[in-house]
Amino acid sequence: MLKGKTAVITGGSRGIGKAIAIKLAEMGANIVVNYRSSSIDEVLTEIKAFGVNAIGVQCDISNSEDADKLIKTAFAEFGSVDILVNNAGITKDGLIMRMKDQDFDSVINTNLKGTFNTIRSASSIMMKQRSGKIVNLTSVVGITGNAGQANYAASKAGVIGLTKSVARELASRGITCNAVAPGFIETDMTGALSDKVKEATLNTIPLKKLGTTEDVANLVGFLASDLSNYITGQVINVDGGMVM
């Protein structure tokens, strides 16, 4: 379904990004996996098992020059950038009265500025191609807010505004831009939470279970494919009914 397409996934070394990279490879795309510090040899081996080409690009997407290099490397290697998934994200939780400048800035710079950085670089390539699929990872807390996550929720709400603006700006060139809002997905990011917090969260989920990385990857696969051609500027939750 994505044969011959080039997909760039930020933060693809583990968690949701890794599952997305594997899903898009299974659908036939050549994959460019970005990561910051982890080793990705195993991820690349898993991806290549689907018979597609894959490269890893280490860079910090909050740095605009690095992000630009990521997109240019993808284009130089495969000749197109058809799918861009902005998945890389971090948390630095804390109550607002004690939140340090650095904890606010680093979360905004990675989650929001990083997403802007890669979209800005990819947009000129996609505009020339007159096609492209951009999928940004936001979060349900970008819609609802969350105590202790002012920085993270603000960054994810920012991603929603960015998504809708890009969708409007690039629509005439055949480019779609949508956001995926996961609820509570089992990854390293949520693994750090206490059992008490997990239990309390479970009670707010109508489907009474945590999501898997594959649940999120399945939606991203759909949004990256031609099946979603008439969908743009949307925020779609993958949250077991947590927010409705």
Ligand code: NDP
């Ligand atoms: P993880 O913490 O498991 O993985 C984060 C990934 O992002 C890693 O690959 C990491 O690379 C990469 N990364 C972090 N900072 C940078 C950076 N500056 N430049 C490049 N790569 C970076 O996160 P999840 O898989 O849980 O989350 C993925 C996305 O989904 C995030 O945007 C998150 O906000 C969102 N989300 C997750 C939810 C959940 O329940 N897990 C819920 C809602 C949204 P490295 O391994 O090298 O550090």
